Amino acid sequence: MDTKDVMRNFSSKATSMKVPLLKSVIHHDAASSKSSHSDGSFNNWRVPSSNFGNVCYTPGYWEWVEDVLPRHKEILELIKVYDVVYTSLFTYDYDDNVLHAFCELWRPSTNTLSTFIREMSISLWDLQSIGGLPVQGHFYDEVVPSAKELTQTNTQKELLLPQSCRYLFLAFYILAKDDLQEVSVHDWVKFWFRGPNRYAEPPQKVSKVRATKPRLNHNPSGHIDSNFLPRTDEENAPFVELDVEESLRDDTNLAAFFACWLCKFVLLNKKVNHVRASVFKVASLMAHGKKFSLAVPVLASIYRGLKEISTSSNLSVENIIFPIHYVYGWLGEYFGTNHRANRSH
Numbered sequence: 001m002d003t004k005d006v007m008r009n010f011s012s013k014a015t016s017m018k019v020p021l022l023k024s025v026i027h028h029d030a031a032s033s034k035s036s037h038s039d040g041s042f043n044n045w046r047v048p049s050s051n052f053g054n055v056c057y058t059p060g061y062w063e064w065v066e067d068v069l070p071r072h073k074e075i076l077e078l079i080k081v082y083d084v085v086y087t088s089l090f091t092y093d094y095d096d097n098v099l100h101a102f103c104e105l106w107r108p109s110t111n112t113l114s115t116f117i118r119e120m121s122i123s124l125w126d127l128q129s130i131g132g133l134p135v136q137g138h139f140y141d142e143v144v145p146s147a148k149e150l151t152q153t154n155t156q157k158e159l160l161l162p163q164s165c166r167y168l169f170l171a172f173y174i175l176a177k178d179d180l181q182e183v184s185v186h187d188w189v190k191f192w193f194r195g196p197n198r199y200a201e202p203p204q205k206v207s208k209v210r211a212t213k214p215r216l217n218h219n220p221s222g223h224i225d226s227n228f229l230p231r232t233d234e235e236n237a238p239f240v241e242l243d244v245e246e247s248l249r250d251d252t253n254l255a256a257f258f259a260c261w262l263c264k265f266v267l268l269n270k271k272v273n274h275v276r277a278s279v280f281k282v283a284s285l286m287a288h289g290k291k292f293s294l295a296v297p298v299l300a301s302i303y304r305g306l307k308e309i310s311t312s313s314n315l316s317v318e319n320i321i322f323p324i325h326y327v328y329g330w331l332g333e334y335f336g337t338n339h340r341a342n343r344s345h
Contacts, residue, residue: 050320055265056091060195061189062089062219075289091202099327111306120334124295131326139293142276145281161284162255164252165283165284171238182271258287265323268301
């Protein structure tokens with residue numbers, strides 16, 4: 001415990017006094033208000049080509065989201081992910097200068113942002129209220145189940161894992177190229193969603209430095225029609241190819257979507273825009289109505305990514321990937337950095 005001089009000012013009389021200043025062990029190396037890059041190592045700030053995993057356009061993905069939201073609304077609301085699935089219907093632009101300033105003031109030792117007013121941080125509550133991510137639920141863990149686990153039953157002779165999980169693995173191995181055991185988000189969406197494509201790829205942005213607010217955005221309108229039609233023969237094609245029973249098609253479709261959504265929008269890793277087989281277990285359980293705490297692993301990923309940025313000696317060559325769109329949302333909520341823009345037609 002240290003002491004600190006403070007000023008008291010009651011009525012017209014000002015006096016100084018010493019008050020105790022409690023210091024946590026984790027603040028021992030962070031007592032100074034200087035940022036981790038106050039030595040000027042951010043003077044040559046440059047966002048790497050990976051854009052820290054910034055959300056990008058994938059043909060067919062927006063159409064798939066618009067199909068999933070009304071078709072599976074009941075289950076999405078049950079497991080508290082309807083809103084966060086809806087948010088994946090858009091791209092998230094940012095101002096490079098704002099991101100630069102934020103990273104300079106971020107202190108990875110305490111996971112806080114030092115401002116002139118106070119210290120702030122991104123919290124689980126923020127991810128729930130701003131991003132729609134559920135805080136409560138089962139522990140999220142990625143693991144590839146064994147072949148035995150895929151067919152294992154309980155005492156009531158019920159499968160421990162939904163049958164949709166097996167179909168996800170079957171599709172994965174059909175799509176995996178050579179011996180790399182990798183499937184791109186593009187190929188995954190193309191295989192599972194056979195509906196019409198209505199959205200073209202947005203034009204490339206010339207600069208991330210904003211002198212004025214953007215005039216147009218090229219995202220979907222966000223309007224979700226509550227009515228949906230039965231699947232066409234073309235839309236049923238992937239289920240026919242995998243020999244999925246008709247009674248399991250909705251469950252399998254939602255599980256396939258969750259697998260894509262988790263890798264593309266929620267929990268990115270170094271292999272950007274690739275689907276990981278390790279999410280199939282969680283994806284199939286979510287499609288079956290099991291609720292997972294997604295805010296906790298997302299917050300951990302954000303903290304790790306911001307620490308990697310703060311401790312990097314050369315950002316331009318780093319492969320730092322994390323769900324940075326939640327940081328943009330947080331900045332917009334607390335600092336008003338977001339702007340409304342008219343939608344292009």
